[in-house]
Amino acid sequence: MGADATEVFEQHRPFLEGVAYRMLGRVADAEDVVQEAWLRWSAADRGEVREPRAYLVRITTRLAVDRLRQIQARHEAYVGPWLPEPLVTDTRAEPVPEGADRALLSESVSLALLVVMESLSPLERAVFVLREAFGFPHAEIAAALGRSESAVRQLAGRARRHVDERKPRYEVNARQQRDLTERFLEAALGGDLGGLLDVLAPDARLVADSGGRVKAPRRVMHTADKIGRFMAAIAEEGRDPRFTYTMQEINGVPAVLASWEGEPYGTILVDVADGRIQTVYIINNPSKVARLAVSEPS
Template sequence: MNQDDGTEVFEEHRPVLDGVAYRMLGRVADAEDVVQEAWLRWSSADRGRVREPRAYLVRVTTRLAIDRLRQVQARKETYVGPWLPEPLLTDLAPGSAREREDGAERAVLAESVSLAVLVVLESLSPLERAVFVLREAFGFPYAEIAEVLERSEPAVRQLAGRARRHVDERKPRFEVDPRQQRELTQGFLRAAIDGDLEALLGLLAPEARLVADSAGRAKAPRQILFGADKVGRFLAAVGPQGRMPSFDYRFLEINGSQGLLATVDGVPDTLFLCDVADGRIQSVYVVRNPDKIARFAG
C-alpha cells in the first residue's frame, strides 16, 4: 500500500475519528491534535498488515483521546469559573456522513454532540466516556469496543450500562420538535438582546440556570446562576441592544442547536446557547472565553 493509498483511506475515515475525538475531549484543538497523532501513527504503520483500517484508526484515536483526556482533566482543576466544552459549528458535527441523515440516527448523533450532554460526559471516567461515545454516538458493537479498550466484553457492557444510567439521570430533556426548539430559542435570545425582562421570565423554566464560561478573561458570573428570576435579571441587565451599539448578532447552528453569536467589529465576544424542554428554557450557556469562540470570526 503506497502513501497515496494511506492518505485516501485515512481521509475516508476522518469524519468518524474527528467525531470520536471531539466527543471524548470537548475541545476542538485537543481533538485535532489527537487525530493528527493518529495520522502520524497510521502513516508509519505497516498498513499492508492492517485488515480493517477503520477499526485500527478508531482504536488508535480512542486510546490517544483517553490519554489526552487524563491530561486535560488536571488542567481544568485550575480553571477560573465554570468550564464548558468548546462550542462547535455544526451541520451537525464531526461524523458528518451519518449526521446528514434524517431520522432517529441523526437525532442521536445531534444529542451526543450537544453542549448539555458533553457537560454530563465530563463527569464520567475516561473509559466510561469512551464506551458511551463509541456505543451511543456511533453504534459500535460491544465486541469491537472491547477490542479497542483491551477489556472483556462483559466489562465493556458494565461500563456502558453505568455510563448510560449516569447520562440519563443528569441530561436535560430535549424538545421533540427541532423547529419549535429553534423558534423558542430565537425568541428568547432576542428578548435577551432587547433586555425584555417580562418576556425572558415568560420563557424561562422556574428552575432555569445560567452557566458562563469566561476563564476569568471577560466579565461573566463565576458561579452558576439558579432560578428564572436571577437568570432573567442578569440577561436583562447585560443584554439591551441600545447599550451596545457596536455589537452585531447572528444566529448559528452550534452543537446541533440554535445559538447566538455576538461580535464586535467582527471579533467574537459572546456565544449564547440554550437547552429547551417542555416549551421553556431550562439552561442558558454563555461562552466568553476568547479561545473557545475565536473560530467563529468572519
C-alpha cells in the same frame, strides 16, 4: 507516504474527529489527537492492517483516553464553570456509520450531554461514545480499548446508568428552539425583564464559561428572576453597535453567535422543555470561540 494511505486517512478523518470531539469536548484537543493518529498511521506497516477503520478508531480512541486524563486534571484549576468548546455543526450532513442512529448522533454533541459525560471516567466515556453515539458492537469496542468484552459491557452499563440518572430531559424541536432563542436575545438586548420572564422557566439556570478571561458570572445562576435581572442589567453593553448577532447551528441546535467587530466573541445556546428555556449556556472564553466562523446575519 503513498497517495492511497493519505486518501484512506482523509476518508475517515471526519469520523475520527467526531469521535475525538465527543470524548474530549474541545475542538483543539480533538484535532491534536487526530493529527497524532495520522502520524501513527503514516508510520505503520499498513500491509499488516486488514481493516483501516478499526485500526484508526483504535489509535484515536486510545489517544483520546490519554488526552482526557490530562485535561480532566486541567479542568480542576479552571476559573468558573467549564463548558465544552462550541462546535458549528450540520448534523444532517454528518456521515452516519453503520449501526448508528442519526438522532443519537446529533444528541451526542449537545452541551447538556457533553457536560454530563464530563463526570464519567475516561474509559466509561470512550465506551459510551463508541456504543451510544456510533453504534459500535461491544466486541469492536473491546478490541479498540484492549479490554475484554465483558469488561466493556460493564463499563457501558455503568456509563448508561450514570447518564440516564443525570441527563436532563429536554425537547429537541429546532423551530421552537430557534424561536425561544431569538425571543431571549431580543428581550435581553431590549432590557425587557417581562419578555425574559416569558421565555424562561421559573427554575431556569444560566451557566457561563469565560475561563475568567472576560466578564461573566463565575457561578451558575438560578431562577428566571435572577437571570432576567442580570440580562436586563447588561442590555446596554450588548447593544453596542460593534456587536452583531447571527443564528447558527451550534452543537446540534439553533444558537446565537455574537461577534465583536467581525470576530467571534461568544455564543448563547439554550435547552428547552415544556415551551420554556430551562438552561441558558453562554460561552465567551476567547480560546473556545476563536474557531467559530462568523456568517452573514440571518
